[in-house]
Amino acid sequence: MPHILANQLTIEFPLYHMGARSLKKRILAKSPLRLREDASHRVVVSALRDLTFQVGRGERVALVGGNGAGKTTLLRTLAGVYQPVGGRLEVAGLIGSLIDPSAGMDQESTGRENIVLRGLFRGLSEAESEAMADEVGAFSGLNEFLDVPVRTYSAGMQVRLSFAMATVMEPEVLLMDEWFLAGDAAFMAKAREKLAKLVTDAEILVLATHDMAVVREWCTRAIRLEAGRIVADGPVEAVLEDA
Numbered sequence: 137m138p139h140i141l142a143n144q145l146t147i148e149f150p151l152y153h154m155g156a157r158s159l160k161k162r163i164l165a166k167s168p169l170r171l172r173e174d175a176s177h178r179v180v181v182s183a184l185r186d187l188t189f190q191v192g193r194g195e196r197v198a199l200v201g202g203n204g205a206g207k208t209t210l211l212r213t214l215a216g217v218y219q220p221v222g223g224r225l226e227v228a229g230l231i232g233s234l235i236d237p238s239a240g241m242d243q244e245s246t247g248r249e250n251i252v253l254r255g256l257f258r259g260l261s262e263a264e265s266e267a268m269a270d271e272v273g274a275f276s277g278l279n280e281f282l283d284v285p286v287r288t289y290s291a292g293m294q295v296r297l298s299f300a301m302a303t304v305m306e307p308e309v310l311l312m313d314e315w316f317l318a319g320d321a322a323f324m325a326k327a328r329e330k331l332a333k334l335v336t337d338a339e340i341l342v343l344a345t346h347d348m349a350v351v352r353e354w355c356t357r358a359i360r361l362e363a364g365r366i367v368a369d370g371p372v373e374a375v376l377e378d379a
C-alpha cells in the first residue's frame with residue numbers, strides 16, 4: 137500500500153568552496169543553526185534535520201514554511217533525487233513528480249518519445265503508449281513541438297510536457313512544487329480538471345507551497361518546516377492558525 141515513512145531523516149549539502157579558515161569561522165559563527173563543520177572539516181548546510189513523520193493512503197499533505205525552510209529539499213528527497221545522510225526514508229508506491237520542470241526527461245528525445253517511455257514504464261503496451269502520447273500530447277498544446285527534441289523547449293513547454301508525462305504515469309504518490317500551479321495561466325485554466333483528477337486518483341499528495349488558498353483547496357494536512365525542522369504537523373486549519 138502506498139505510504140511514506142520518514143524517521144529522523146537528515147539531509148546536508150556540503151559547501152565545497154570554503155577553504156579559507158577565517159571565512160569558514162565567520163560563516164559558522166553567523167549561522168550556527170543551519171551551518172556546521174562535518175567530520176571531514178567541510179562546512180555543510182543542514183537542509184533537513186531529524187524529520188520524523190508518516191503519510192498514509194488518502195492523505196494530501198501541504199509542506200509550508202518560509203524561504204529556505206526545506207520544502208523543495210524534502211520533495212526532492214521523497215522523489216529520490218537526494219540521498220539522506222542520516223535517518224531512514226521509505227516511499228512505497230509509483231511516484232509522479234512535478235518538482236523540477238525538466239526532471240526525468242531525456243533532453244535529446246522528443247516530447248512524444250518521452251511520453252511513450254513513461255507509458256511503457258507504467259506497463260502499457262507500445263500501441264497504448266503511442267495512443268496516450270497522441271491524447272496527452274494534443275491536450276498539452278505542444279502541437280508540432282511534440283516531435284522535436286526536448287532540449288529545444290521553452291520553460292513553459294517543459295511544464296506542459298511534465299504534466300503530460302505525469303498524467304500518463306497515473307502516480308500513486310504525487311509530489312508537486314507550487315511553480316507548477318503558478319505558471320502558464322492559460323494552460324493551467326485548461327489543465328485544471330485533469331490536474332484535479334491526477335490529485336484525486338493519487339493515493340498520496342505532497343505539495344510544497346506558499347499559497348495558503350492552495351493549501352486549503354487541495355490539502356487535508358499541513359507540515360510546517362522552519363530552518364529544516366518540523367515545527368507543526370496536523371490538520372490544515374490547525375497548522376495555518378498556529379503560524
Ligand SMILES: Nc1ncnc2c1ncn2[C@@H]1O[C@H](COP(=O)(O)OP(=O)(O)OP(=O)(O)O)[C@@H](O)[C@H]1O
Pocket residue numbers: 149150170181182183201202203204205206207208209210
Ligand atoms: N543544492 C544545494 N546546495 C546547497 N544548499 C542547498 C541546496 N539546495 C538547498 N540548499 C539549502 O537548503 C535549505 C533549504 O532549501 P529549500 O530550497 O529546500 O527551501 P524551500 O523551503 O523550498 O525554500 P523556498 O520557499 O525559498 O523555495 C536552504 O538553506 C538552502 O540554501
